Amino acid sequence: MTTRGQFNTKNPTIKRILKEASELSTSPSSDYHAEPLETNLFEWHFTIRGPPEPSPYAGGIYHGRIVLPSSYPLRPPSFRFLTPTGRFEVNREICLSISGHHEETWQPAWGVRTALVAIRSFMDTDAKGQLGGIECSKNARERMAKESGWTCAVSQAELPTSK
Template sequence: MSTRGQFNTKNPTIKRILKEASELANNPSPDYHAEPLENDLFEWHFTLRGPPAPSPYANGIYHGRIQLPAAYPLRPPAFRFLTPTGRFEVNREICLSISGHHEESWQPAWGLRTALVAIRSFMDTNASGQLGGMDSSESARKKMAADSSAWKCAGCGMTNGEIMKEREDAVRQLQDSGKLKEEEVPEELKLAYREDLQQQPAAQSSAAPQPEPTSAGTSAETPRSAPSTQETSASSSRGVTARSIPIESAPNPAQSTPVPVNTRPTLTPTRTVAPRAQPQPVQGSQTSDDWLDKAIWGVIFALVLMVVRKYL
């Protein structure tokens, strides 16, 4: 391609575009083809066959444009058909889950080859009045398909039939050498309008399987009645142990009901807390006071005796 020298080939976007162009050229398909323009790597033209019979597009060969964003492949490409199809409006960007209108559903791992395969399979769906889609009669679509082979693109300078004939010859050569590879559409790639994609989770939740009846005519939940005896026995055993706990901790076994048994243990600690531990320091203080009184009186008595002896 003459455009290679006009771009920085170290740019990740340019490298990705050149890689995809090389893969499409070296591994052609008899059903579709795409390549960038000579003067613009970000604008491609594609040609694809219609879906196989009994589709009304079975005999059609359609041409269109692909516009790649500057952030490709992080952002999805935009598609528009130039050949009348009866399914998409001419030269108007189509609103698909893989196009620029729905960037949230695009994955950078997908390429233009995968997108073309998906668009081809999407042609048989209903337009549903969405952007870029149109409704036509089956006879009108068949007539457009018959006339599409002779449609000629001014930019490419070839008719749709001539472009696909070159692809068929290239595919035939690869088949003889055993190097032809088939492209598969990943399961994660869903081609639908955004409204349809939003309705799918609701439809799946409403279609959740219900419990099926058994052969005896009862629901599948009836076997739960079997372990009910185990549950009752377990609950009864728990009740027995729960009732036995306050009886063991009761200070008065003569009580017949657990109500006073539970109240007495809370009162007994208040009686036996420490009031009786205080009399000992009180007695010691009284004896020490008595000893001091006696000592004082003894000193006074001795002084009195000394005075009496001195003057007598």
């Protein structure tokens, strides 16, 4: 976890980011984990568990990156997956109603936790030409879910192997 002494905690954006990081750390979920990098509060790494059965992503563990804008939470973050999911392109910014691609739908009351829950639920929707979205067969998605467990070398973020 980032140490507060490195940052101007009087800045409202920094204060908000540190609060969210603290809440995620002290109140963890078995479905997702996220934390900012030690050296950059605006870059976070996350790990999410695939949605439950009957989702083809069930059992999968997926890793990605969140970049918060300097005007966060007034403007939305951007997201990209760093592991294959069968739903989103690897290392390409994804277009979601909670992302920088749709600033008009973003609500400043939302945060990283809300975004992770939303991303997890978006996994079961069709890409339909969405930027950063891909279409894969159910078998390919299930195969990727089985092969997906790993730990990030940057953040060491990981989830327990079972709920």
